[in-house]
Structure formats: C-alpha cells, structure tokens
Amino acid sequence: MPKTAGIILIGNEILSGKIADANAAYLCRALRALGVDVRRISVIPDEVETIAAEIAAHSRDHDVVFSSGGVGPTHDDVTIEGAARALGVAVVRHPALVALLSQYYGDKLTDAHLKMAEVPEGAELIGGESLRFPTILMRNVYILPGVPEIFRQKFEAIRERFRDQPFHLKNVFVRLAEGSLADYLNGLLRDFPALLLGSYPEFSNPEYRVKVTLESRDPTYLEEALDALLARLPGDAVVKVT
Amino acid sequence: MPKTAGIILIGNEILSGKIADANAAYLCRALRALGVDVRRISVIPDEVETIAAEIAAHSRDHDVVFSSGGVGPTHDDVTIEGAARALGVAVVRHPALVALLSQYYGDKLTDAHLKMAEVPEGAELIGGESLRFPTILMRNVYILPGVPEIFRQKFEAIRERFRDQPFHLKNVFVRLAEGSLADYLNGLLRDFPALLLGSYPEFSNPEYRVKVTLESRDPTYLEEALDALLARLPGDAVVKVT
Numbered sequence: 405m406p407k408t409a410g411i412i413l414i415g416n417e418i419l420s421g422k423i424a425d426a427n428a429a430y431l432c433r434a435l436r437a438l439g440v441d442v443r444r445i446s447v448i449p450d451e452v453e454t455i456a457a458e459i460a461a462h463s464r465d466h467d468v469v470f471s472s473g474g475v476g477p478t479h480d481d482v483t484i485e486g487a488a489r490a491l492g493v494a495v496v497r498h499p500a501l502v503a504l505l506s507q508y509y510g511d512k513l514t515d516a517h518l519k520m521a522e523v524p525e526g527a528e529l530i531g532g533e534s535l536r537f538p539t540i541l542m543r544n545v546y547i548l549p550g551v552p553e554i555f556r557q558k559f560e561a562i563r564e565r566f567r568d569q570p571f572h573l574k575n576v577f578v579r580l581a582e583g584s585l586a587d588y589l590n591g592l593l594r595d596f597p598a599l600l601l602g603s604y605p606e607f608s609n610p611e612y613r614v615k616v617t618l619e620s621r622d623p624t625y626l627e628e629a630l631d632a633l634l635a636r637l638p639g640d641a642v643v644k645v646t
Numbered sequence: 647m648p649k650t651a652g653i654i655l656i657g658n659e660i661l662s663g664k665i666a667d668a669n670a671a672y673l674c675r676a677l678r679a680l681g682v683d684v685r686r687i688s689v690i691p692d693e694v695e696t697i698a699a700e701i702a703a704h705s706r707d708h709d710v711v712f713s714s715g716g717v718g719p720t721h722d723d724v725t726i727e728g729a730a731r732a733l734g735v736a737v738v739r740h741p742a743l744v745a746l747l748s749q750y751y752g753d754k755l756t757d758a759h760l761k762m763a764e765v766p767e768g769a770e771l772i773g774g775e776s777l778r779f780p781t782i783l784m785r786n787v788y789i790l791p792g793v794p795e796i797f798r799q800k801f802e803a804i805r806e807r808f809r810d811q812p813f814h815l816k817n818v819f820v821r822l823a824e825g826s827l828a829d830y831l832n833g834l835l836r837d838f839p840a841l842l843l844g845s846y847p848e849f850s851n852p853e854y855r856v857k858v859t860l861e862s863r864d865p866t867y868l869e870e871a872l873d874a875l876l877a878r879l880p881g882d883a884v885v886k887v888t
C-alpha cells in the first residue's frame with residue numbers, strides 16, 4: 405500500500421492573515437514527487453488542546469504526519485506540548501539537544517533556549533548528520549519548524565525515507581469548456597475507474613479552456629487511458645498533451 | 647461575541663501539489679480586516695464522504711464557514727453533494743439557477759451545465775445583485791468556487807455581512823533573538839492575559855531579528871500593553887514600531 409500523509413500547519417499568524425504559508429504547497433509537491441499521497445492539510449491555532457487533538461487524529465489516519473510551526477523558545481510555541489499530549493507522554497529535555505544548545509549558546513544559554521531541547525518522551529532525533537539541529541520524530545509524526553528555509557532544509561535531509569511507488573501524470577489541454585467536456589470525462593472514468601482524473605478550467609488563458617490531468621501509479625494503465633481519451637475527443641479539441 | 651469562521655478548501659489539485667492555493671490566504675486577510683476570527687482551515691480531497699464530514703464539523707464549530715472548490719459541471723465537482731449530505735438534505739435543482747443557465751447557454755444547455763444549478767435543498771442564493779451568478783448559502787456555509795478571480799468577486803459581493811468589531815494591531819520589530827525575548831513576552835502576558843501576542847523570528851532580514859505582534863479588539867488595552875512592553879525592553883532593542 406502506498407504511503408498516505410497528513411500535514412498540520414500550526415500558527416495564529418496564518419489564520420489571521422499575517423503571513424501566507426508556503427510550507428504546505430512545497431511539501432505537497434515534494435511528497436507527490438516521492439509517490440506519497442497527501443490526504444489532508446489542517447491549519448490550526450497555537451493552542452495546546454487543539455494541537456493535541458489534531459495530531460492524534462492525523463497520526464491515527466495517516467502513515468506519516470508533518471507538523472509545521474510552533475517550535476521555538478517563546479510562549480506561543482506549544483507544538484511539542486501538544487504532540488506529547490496527543491500521544492499520551494510527558495515533555496522531557498532530550499540530552500542530545502541540551503548538548504547541542506549548550507555548545508551553540510555557551511554561557512549565554514537561557515531557560516528559554518532550553519525550551520528548544522524539549523521533546524515528547526520517547527521521541528527520536530533524525531536527519532542530524534547533515535544539519536546543525538536534527539528533526540524530532542514522535543511515533544509517525546515529524547515535527548518541523550515553520551520558518552520556510554529551515555522547514556525545507558530539514559525535510560530535504562530526510563526526504564528519501566518517504567520514497568514510494570511514483571505517480572505518473574499526463575496533462576491534456578483542451579479547447580472545450582467544462583460543460584461540454586464532462587460527458588467525455590465521465591465516459592473515460594467508466595472504462596478506467598482507477599484513473600485519477602482532474603479537470604481545471606482556465607478563464608484567463610487564450611490558448612486552452614481546460615487542463616485535464618490523468619494520473620496513475622501504473623504507467624501502462626495511464627497510457628491506455630490517455631489513448632482512449634484522445635481517441636474520443638473531437639479532433640480539434642486538443643491543444644497539446646504534456 | 648465576535649464571529650468565528652472556518653475555511654474548507656476542496657481539491658485534489660492542492661493536495662497533490664499541482665496548484666498552490668491562494669484563496670485561503672486572501673480570505674484570512676479579508677476576514678481579519680472585518681474582525682472575524684478564522685479558527686481553522688482544512689484542505690481535503692474531492693470525495694463526498696470526506697467533504698460531508700468536514701462541512702458538518704465546521705458548520706457545528708464555527709459561526710460561518712466558507713468552502714472553496716468542487717463546484718462545476720465535471721465528475722470531480724462533488725461539493726454540493728457533500729454539503730447536502732452534511733446537512734441531511736437532498737440535492738435539488740434551484741429554479742433561479744436553472745433560469746440563469748438557460749439564459750446563458752440557450753440551446754447549447756447540457757445536463758452537465760445543469761449540474762451547476764444544483765444546491766442542497768433549502769439553500770439560499772445571495773449576492774446575485776452585482777454578479778452574474780449568486781453564491782449558495784446553506785445554513786451557515788457559504789459555497790464558493792475555487793477559481794481565484796471568481797472566489798474573490800463572490801466574496802467581495804457579500805463581505806459586508808461579516809463585518810464585526812475590528813482587531814487592532816501593533817508590530818514591534820526588535821534586535822533581540824527569541825531566546826532573549828521570551829522572558830519579556832511571558833512577563834507581558836502575565837499582566838495582559840487577554841492580549842493576542844505573536845513572536846516571529848526573521849533570519850534573513852538584517853534590520854531586525856523578531857517581529858512581535860500585539861493585538862486586541864480593545865484599542866486602549868492594546869496601547870497599554872504596547873507601552874508596558876516598550877518600557878520593559880532594553881532601550882536599544884527596539885528597531886521600530888508600526
């Protein structure tokens with residue numbers, strides 16, 4: 405069975421419109437390229453109980469879960485506490501993280517800095533070979549920071565552990581409007597029920613009116629479905645196939 | 647009580663990384679400016695049961711709910727069916743929408759087009775005075791299309807119905823790192839427990855290290871909290887206040 409994933413973005417700054425998240429779109433693209441099926445993204449506030457409930461649900465429903473944000477030294481960084489509560493364990497300081505922080509801050513180390521050594525009890529540290537600071541993995545939940553540069557660095561350091569059977573994709577750009585196209589797509593799905601078929605109208609592009617996406621993990625099935633669609637569509641309907 | 651809102655983005659194309667959503671960030675900014683508190687964003691696939699469960703939960707948990715995507719004439723447009731199932735009603739063709747579509751498509755009208763006349767039974771049509779096509783409102787759920795231009799037009803046409811007591815915001819940009827700042831923020835929250843206080847590190851900006859956001863619906867409370875923070879911070883820590 406291919407892997408499923410959930411993504412949890414934690415941060416009042418997203419919900420209140422102060423920043424536009426970039427991590428979810430990045431991670432969706434990266435996971436798709438690896439063959440992982442992202443099933444849900446949740447954006448929730450910096451509140452321990454809400455985080456705990458969300459992590460518990462995502463951890464139960466998906467093979468792997470990624471959280472973004474809420475890790476750091478200030479009052480609004482409560483993701484670790486939420487994760488610990490979700491999984492029914494205590495928050496503890498991890499000796500390896502204490503050592504890293506002591507080394508980095510020297511005699512300027514504060515209690516606030518040491519908050520960044522906290523992990524849910526039993527958590528693993530991974531990906532630390534190539535980065536200054538490792539990623540916290542608790543059961544199937546990867547806890548990542550919200551700052552986009554660091555989020556990406558940390559994910560890149562562990563990405564190969566998620567590689568799965570890839571998706572294959574074909575895009576068919578057509579001149580037909582969706583209203584006329586619908587019957588062709590419904591017909592195609594009757595013959596290829598396992599096809600992942602998307603239809604995306606484009607109102608501002610003069611070249612085509614709809615982008616149709618065909619996807620499958622089975623390249624032969626995909627090619628057969630593509631051939632069937634092209635054979636059925638009116639000859640002048642197809643602008644290009646990519 | 648000020649209004650709370652939930653946002654549901656419906657679309658495999660977002661989860662599979664084919665497009666980066668722009669509607670949630672737009673809507674979060676717009677609702678915040680109106681004084682509405684967005685509590686959750688969910689991104690889910692084009693699947694009737696998942697949509698139904700999500701709409702039911704959001705409708706119960708928030709004052710108003712906005713869905714984006716999954717409305718249109720093709721097989722993957724199943725938001726209306728999900729909304730109807732969530733609220734325990736049938737899907738019916740709305741006579742006013744049938745009339746609009748008949749007028750627009752004339753004798754080219756197809757069954758696929760008529761799918762766009764479908765609504766959950768009992769739904770209202772709103773905002774149609776200024777737009778060609780009104781928005782479907784079912785109980786507290788506003789059903790909007792995913793195409794960003796149309797999403798915005800439709801929201802703009804109904805935005806005034808959501809106006810509430812506004813949030814007031816001050817940004818304090820500081821040279822301190824979060825580890826040193828944490829104690830000041832914790833102290834501030836002890837004295838101003840109702841303050842909405844955020845702390846956002848910026849690693850690539852040479853001017854400041856952290857943006858601190860202070861928010862309240864009460865402008866006097868906000869000014870008092872701001873004064874208290876500025877009085878406590880070291881004199882050279884503050885870069886600017888906006």
